[in-house]
Each structure stands twice: as C-alpha cells, then as structure tokens.
Amino acid sequence: MNQSADVDLAIVGAGAAGITAARTALGLGATCVVLEARNRVGGRVHTDASLGPHFDAGAAYIHFCDRNPWVREARRLGIETRQWRGFMHFEPYINGVRVPEEAVLRRRRVREGFWTHLESIEDQDLDQPISDAALVLQDEGRDAITDMSRLGLGEDPQHVSLRDYMALWDGPDRIVPQGYGTLVMAAAAGLPIRLDCPVDRINQTSAGFDVVTAKGVIKARAVVLTVSVGVLKAGRIGLPSGLSADFCSGLDGLAMGALTKVALAFDGERFGIPQGADKIALDAPGGSMTFELWPFDQNLVLAVSGGQGGRRLIEQGEAASVEDVARLFSTIIGRDCRPHLRGGRLSGWWGDPYSEGSYAYAKPDRHHARAMLLDTGIEGLYYAGEATAGGRFGACMTVAGASYAGWDAVKKALKTLGHPLPRRVLR
Ligand SMILES: Cc1cc2nc3c(=O)[nH]c(=O)nc-3n(C[C@H](O)[C@H](O)[C@H](O)COP(=O)(O)OP(=O)(O)OC[C@H]3O[C@@H](n4cnc5c(N)ncnc54)[C@H](O)[C@@H]3O)c2cc1C
Structure with missing residues (x-):
C-alpha cells in the first residue's frame, strides 16, 4: 500500500454493493474501509422488527434465484430461504x-x-x-x-x-423467513465498517483521494462509491471535478422510483x-x-x-x-x-436522504444511461450499486445486481492500482 494512504479502497455505503465490495477487496488481499451514514448496514435491504413481528422494509425477494449469489450466501451462513409462489x-x-x-x-x-x-x-x-x-x-x-x-x-x-x-433478468424468486435484511446484515459481520459516518465529499489528491466524513478524513488510493443515484443527484456528496460528460448524462438519464x-x-x-x-x-x-x-x-x-x-x-x-x-x-x-x-x-425510501427513492429506472430514450455510469472519468473513482448492474448483468434494481456491481468495481479498482489479481478474477 502507498505509505500516504490509510487504505487501498474507501468504500462509500454499506448496502449490498458496499458489503460485497469489501468482502471482495479483503478476499483479494487489499485493505479497505466501508463508510456508512446510517447506524446500521444493509441500506435498502432492512428487516424491521420494531413492531414486534418482522418485515422487510426494502428488498424481500431473492430474484432470479437460479443465479443469485445471495442464495449461496444464505446457505453458507445457515440462513433458511424458501421458494416463493408468485405474485x-x-x-x-x-x-x-x-x-x-x-x-x-x-x-x-x-x-x-x-x-x-x-x-x-x-x-x-x-x-x-x-x-x-x-x-x-x-x-x-x-x-x-x-x-x-x-x-x-x-x-x-x-x-x-x-x-x-x-x-431485467427474469426467473424464480426465493424468500427469507428471517428477513432478507437479516441475511445481508449477517454477510457484513466482521467487515471494517464505520457506522454513523456520512461522507460529505471526496477530494482527489496527488496520492489518491481524501474522503471527508463527519468523523474525519480517510486517505484512500481508490474509492468505490455505492450510494444510490438519488443520493448523487441530490448532491449530497461533493465529488471531485473532472467527472466525465457521460457520467453526468448517465445520472440525468436515470431517476428513482417510490x-x-x-x-x-x-x-x-x-x-x-x-x-x-x-x-x-x-x-x-x-x-x-x-x-x-x-x-x-x-x-x-x-x-x-x-x-x-x-x-x-x-x-x-x-x-x-x-x-x-x-x-x-x-x-x-x-x-x-x-x-x-x-x-x-x-x-418511505423516497423521502429518505440516504436513499432518495426505492431503485433507479431509466427514463424513455435513455436506456444507455446505466452503462454511462461505469466510467466516472476520474481514475481511481468507481461507481457501483444496483443502478449500474444493467447491460452485462440484467440485474439492476436488485440486491443481486448491487452485489455484482460491487464485485466488478473492486476488480477494476484493484487492477488500476496494480494490485496482484488471480487470473480467474481478471477474466
Ligand atoms: C421497497 C423496496 C423493495 C425492494 N424489493 C426488492 C426485492 O424484493 N428484491 C431485490 O433484489 N431488490 C429489491 N429492492 C431493491 C434493492 O433493495 C436495491 O437494489 C439494493 O438494496 C441496492 O443496494 P445498493 O448497495 O446499490 O444501495 P443501498 O442499499 O442504497 O446502499 C447504499 C448505502 O449508502 C449509504 N449512504 C448514503 N449516503 C451516504 C453518505 N453520504 N455517506 C455514507 N454512506 C451513505 C446508505 O445509507 C446505504 O446504506 C427493493 C428496494 C426497495 C426500496
């Protein structure tokens, strides 16, 4: 690691994308920290038990479970999933x-x-x-x-x-009796996550990035940003100048549902x-x-x-x-x-300042918008999350898509940093 950086990767957001990004980075031998604004992990996957009985306030269905990595993850963690009989x-x-x-x-x-x-x-x-x-x-x-x-x-x-x-990919769904949020939370156990740590802005420096949070500055060689399109469009995080026109146009072409x-x-x-x-x-x-x-x-x-x-x-x-x-x-x-x-x-995710909506959809005539988000125009700054999981992965709007995107962004980031990667990951 560069001596002037605290970590190889600063990952902004501890939703499915951020959790997968952190697990991928650690698995590949890189150092990272996940910075999360809320006092909990999971983002838009959250099992709420505040009424006594529990329910998933956000995502509830493991979509296209024939290829969804969360089915395997549930098995690994010993959390039950069941087939869903349909809508x-x-x-x-x-x-x-x-x-x-x-x-x-x-x-x-x-x-x-x-x-x-x-x-x-x-x-x-x-x-x-x-x-x-x-x-x-x-x-x-x-x-x-x-x-x-x-x-x-x-x-x-x-x-x-x-x-x-x-x-969008189609396929059978599974459900999680304990709650999808419980599953995603379990997958985050042991990761280097700082809660109650909203990121205010990201500055580019000669050594990488200064990520300015409510609890101080993190110096990172690269940044994986996983907040929703809605959060970015609302300007809640200051981004470095030099974002590509494509990236800005991509954001403009997407909006958040409710x-x-x-x-x-x-x-x-x-x-x-x-x-x-x-x-x-x-x-x-x-x-x-x-x-x-x-x-x-x-x-x-x-x-x-x-x-x-x-x-x-x-x-x-x-x-x-x-x-x-x-x-x-x-x-x-x-x-x-x-x-x-x-x-x-x-x-009410649409009124929540840390999600600004349920998930991102492309406006008419703007279906290319998702792909445009894949290149921020700033070397070392990567955007991941459900909104970017279109194209190669027909999984946008889903927890699985967020995870694929987190995995993909870390792979690209580590490749750029010259971090040694196994051949199977480079494919
Ligand atoms: C009501 C509802 C139902 C859904 N149903 C399904 C379903 O059944 N199946 C399915 O697969 N998907 C479903 N989804 C979509 C799914 O929840 C999302 O696609 C997925 O969880 C997004 O994950 P993410 O990591 O991309 O983003 P997020 O989960 O939004 O993670 C981003 C994280 O960034 C944090 N953050 C925001 N601002 C800052 C900041 N300034 N500094 C630091 N951290 C910040 C947020 O708190 C959040 O934790 C549903 C969503 C909703 C809202």
Missing part, C-alpha cells in the same frame, strides 16, 4: 367489493397479451415509455400495465423506458382471513395497493404502493399513512380493523 394470487377489490373471477382472468390474459405484443416491437423502438407500448390495450389492460409498473418498478409507466424494463411499504401490526385478530388470501385494492388513491396478509404466520399486514401512490403515502407522513392504509384495509375486509391495530410503520 399472481392477490384477490382484487374495487370499492371494497371483490372483483369477479372472470374479470381477474381477463386482466391476466391482457397482461399475457401485452408480452406477446412486446415481441413484435422492433429493437430500435423499444426505448419508449412503457405506457406508450400499452396504448394498444383497452382501458382495463392499460390499468393492469400501470399496476405492474408502479408495483414492480416503483414508478408510473409514462416515466420508464420499456427497453430498460425488458432488459416503492413504499406500510406495515400494520395486529393483536392476533385475523378477521377470519387465512394466510395466503392476499388482496389488492385497485382503486387505492394514487394507484393500486397490495396487502400481504400474515407473512410467515405473523400478525402483520404489509401494504405496498408505488409511483404516485407511494409518494402520496410518504408526503402524508407515518401517522396519516398508517391510518389511511388501515381504513382501506377495513373497506376490503368489510370490518373496521382499527380496534385491533397495535402499531404501524411507514417505510
């Missing part, structure tokens, strides 16, 4: 009345027809808003695609590039509804809201909304959004649930 089982309601089965089947057929329609769109036309591609559908079909965009991507379909969406969860904890009353009879209110204010009932047999209901609906909940604040969601749930179950409510929690 198709939500019982839809409008105005508190169950939507008839034939309408549900129609909705499903429309969604399947939409996929067939996408196959007929020429490659050069794919970078259009998802909503434009849905114009061929009847109203009911367009509503189904809007729900898919809001609840899957966290954003309304007119803002999202269809091409970016179609690049997938939002509200958890309701009950006293044990389950209103005669069995586990697995999950619901979706198609007429919730700001867009459809799903209700997952009694996850892992706990006395909890987890409501999810995205796009306009997610932002609306966050703007209301925790108390009002919990009340709103409880009222809507009561309409669906035909009974006031509130006398049995023991507490509620709003997980």
Whole structure:
C-alpha cells in the first residue's frame, strides 16, 4: 500500500454493493474501509422488527434465484430461504367489493397479451415509455400495465423506458423467513465498517483521494462509491471535478422510483382471513395497493404502493399513512380493523436522504444511461450499486445486481492500482 494512504479502497455505503465490495477487496488481499451514514448496514435491504413481528422494509425477494449469489450466501451462513409462489394470487377489490373471477382472468390474459405484443416491437423502438407500448390495450389492460409498473418498478409507466424494463433478468424468486435484511446484515459481520459516518465529499489528491466524513478524513488510493443515484443527484456528496460528460448524462438519464411499504401490526385478530388470501385494492388513491396478509404466520399486514401512490403515502407522513392504509384495509375486509391495530410503520425510501427513492429506472430514450455510469472519468473513482448492474448483468434494481456491481468495481479498482489479481478474477 502507498505509505500516504490509510487504505487501498474507501468504500462509500454499506448496502449490498458496499458489503460485497469489501468482502471482495479483503478476499483479494487489499485493505479497505466501508463508510456508512446510517447506524446500521444493509441500506435498502432492512428487516424491521420494531413492531414486534418482522418485515422487510426494502428488498424481500431473492430474484432470479437460479443465479443469485445471495442464495449461496444464505446457505453458507445457515440462513433458511424458501421458494416463493408468485405474485399472481392477490384477490382484487374495487370499492371494497371483490372483483369477479372472470374479470381477474381477463386482466391476466391482457397482461399475457401485452408480452406477446412486446415481441413484435422492433429493437430500435423499444426505448419508449412503457405506457406508450400499452396504448394498444383497452382501458382495463392499460390499468393492469400501470399496476405492474408502479408495483414492480416503483414508478408510473409514462416515466420508464420499456427497453430498460425488458432488459431485467427474469426467473424464480426465493424468500427469507428471517428477513432478507437479516441475511445481508449477517454477510457484513466482521467487515471494517464505520457506522454513523456520512461522507460529505471526496477530494482527489496527488496520492489518491481524501474522503471527508463527519468523523474525519480517510486517505484512500481508490474509492468505490455505492450510494444510490438519488443520493448523487441530490448532491449530497461533493465529488471531485473532472467527472466525465457521460457520467453526468448517465445520472440525468436515470431517476428513482417510490416503492413504499406500510406495515400494520395486529393483536392476533385475523378477521377470519387465512394466510395466503392476499388482496389488492385497485382503486387505492394514487394507484393500486397490495396487502400481504400474515407473512410467515405473523400478525402483520404489509401494504405496498408505488409511483404516485407511494409518494402520496410518504408526503402524508407515518401517522396519516398508517391510518389511511388501515381504513382501506377495513373497506376490503368489510370490518373496521382499527380496534385491533397495535402499531404501524411507514417505510418511505423516497423521502429518505440516504436513499432518495426505492431503485433507479431509466427514463424513455435513455436506456444507455446505466452503462454511462461505469466510467466516472476520474481514475481511481468507481461507481457501483444496483443502478449500474444493467447491460452485462440484467440485474439492476436488485440486491443481486448491487452485489455484482460491487464485485466488478473492486476488480477494476484493484487492477488500476496494480494490485496482484488471480487470473480467474481478471477474466
Ligand atoms: C421497497 C423496496 C423493495 C425492494 N424489493 C426488492 C426485492 O424484493 N428484491 C431485490 O433484489 N431488490 C429489491 N429492492 C431493491 C434493492 O433493495 C436495491 O437494489 C439494493 O438494496 C441496492 O443496494 P445498493 O448497495 O446499490 O444501495 P443501498 O442499499 O442504497 O446502499 C447504499 C448505502 O449508502 C449509504 N449512504 C448514503 N449516503 C451516504 C453518505 N453520504 N455517506 C455514507 N454512506 C451513505 C446508505 O445509507 C446505504 O446504506 C427493493 C428496494 C426497495 C426500496
């Protein structure tokens, strides 16, 4: 290591990308420190047990588990994962009345027809808003695609590039009964992580970088930055001058969605509804809201909304959004649930200064934006995280993608530093 540096790598952020980056760096014999603003690790993967029963406030599903490194990691750590049976089982309601089965089947057929329609769109036309591609559908079909965009991507379909969406890897999901956050936290055990240590700015020096934090300056030969696109766009970290035009344009081409969860904890009353009879209110204010009932047999209901609906909940604040969601749930179950409510929690990532949104999507006509983030234009400064895991990895927006990106950035950084790397890593 250069004598004037404290570490080879300063890694900013202890989410999935930062944790993987640190494990990779240490595994390859480099020195590193992870600087994390919050008082916990995991970033947008966090298992919240503050209500008693636990729930994942951020990521919950190990997507495309046939190739997701977190399945292997869970096995290594002895943490159970289970196959997930899919999202198709939500019982839809409008105005508190169950939507008839034939309408549900129609909705499903429309969604399947939409996929067939996408196959007929020429490659050069794919970078259009998802909503434009849905114009061929009847109203009911367009509503189904809007729900898919809001609840899957966290954003309304007119803002999202269809091409970016179609690049996402597909595959079976697994879930973690103890919580995905618990798994990611366990993977961080023993790493050199400084909590409560927000990075204020990164200055380039002749020897590398000075990373200025609330707790002093870290001197590093290279920096791997893993904060979200939203945090960077909000200017929360001062970056050295000389960022490439491509990098800046890449940031401009991406934006953060607002997938939002509200958890309701009950006293044990389950209103005669069995586990697995999950619901979706198609007429919730700001867009459809799903209700997952009694996850892992706990006395909890987890409501999810995205796009306009997610932002609306966050703007209301925790108390009002919990009340709103409880009222809507009561309409669906035909009974006031509130006398049995023991507490509620709003997980509002879009209003959180350390995430500034749920995950990054590419705007229409900007599907190249993710690739543009891969070269900051400053030697020794690397950007990683879920937003950059498109292209080579069709895994952006996910925990796995963040990990791939963290691994990739460290590999590049150590190569630039001339750190000896095994041949298998250089491939
Ligand atoms: C509601 C929701 C549901 C989701 N569902 C899924 C899912 O089911 N499956 C899935 O795979 N993915 C899901 N995701 C996406 C997934 O959580 C993210 O893609 C992934 O966790 C991002 O990891 P990251 O390391 O790139 O970023 P982050 O997790 O955001 O990590 C960045 C870290 O940087 C820290 N930081 C910010 N500012 C500073 C600063 N100034 N100084 C120091 N540190 C700072 C943050 O606190 C954070 O810990 C979901 C996300 C949300 C919000």
